[in-house]
Amino acid sequence: MGKKNVVNNYLDEQLGLIETWLNTFSQNRKPESLHALRVCIKKTKAILYFSETLFKKPFGKKKLDNLFHKAGTLRELYIIILLMQKSLPVSEKLTLPLMKKRTLLEQQFLEKIPRYIKEVRLFRKELSLPEKLPSKKVILSYFKKREKRADKKLHNRNRTTLHYYRRDIKKMMYVYEMLPKKLKKEIGLNKTKTDRLQEKIGLWHDTWTAFIFLSKQSFSKQIKNILSDLKEKEKKQFKKLFL
DSSP states (O other), X not given: OXXXXXXXXXXXXXXXXXXXXXXXXXXXXXXHHHHHHHHHHHHHHHHHHHHHXXXXXXXXXXXXXXXXXXXXXXHHHHHHHHHHHHHSOOOHHHHHHHXXXXXXHHHHHHHHHHHHHHHHHHHHHHOOOOSSOOOHHHHHHHHHHHHHHHHHHHHTTOHHHHHHHHHHHXXXXXXXXXXXXXXXXXXXXXXXXXXXXXXXXXXXXXXXXHHHHHHTSOOOHHHHHHHHHHHHHHHHHHHHTTO
């Protein structure tokens, strides 16, 4: 990277952590490591999107997309299997096909980790953003527009737009976390309130994703009962988001 500023320093740190979590997952194969990896990628992508929007230059915001989606597909299977095993009265016979699929995807992902690390290192070496942040006025305007856009999605009370709300608000919060304290104060985001809502939406989204995934599978009659339970759980979680 070129000369360091708050943005370059933050990106350099996140790209280093992406490599760390890839190595960690190759050793422990735990879904928590995949989650941490994806969070670091989300943070990196959020800052790159912010930078490309304000500087009106490309900085490679899509360079990590392949790694992000591969890790996401694998983690989604971990979540679905866990939901079936812990929250639902399901037999091992029903989870076995998913566990086999998870094992296959996990092995494919592990085999590609050396390549992913090489790509991340190269990106980290080449990436360099302008030395100075945009003006305070430009940054405040960015947050005002993004917050307004996100709130509109939330108030639609639609399942698809709700997922996009969470994605947009997380992008905004990742950029917010990176900024100097004085600037954060002027932006005035309610981080505690936003984090609580994000957590609730995340739990709802896990249930919703599991329901959508399982409804497309060919399982026995027992799955119909499981889907019914999941649907009821999803409805309650969705309703609570707006209380």
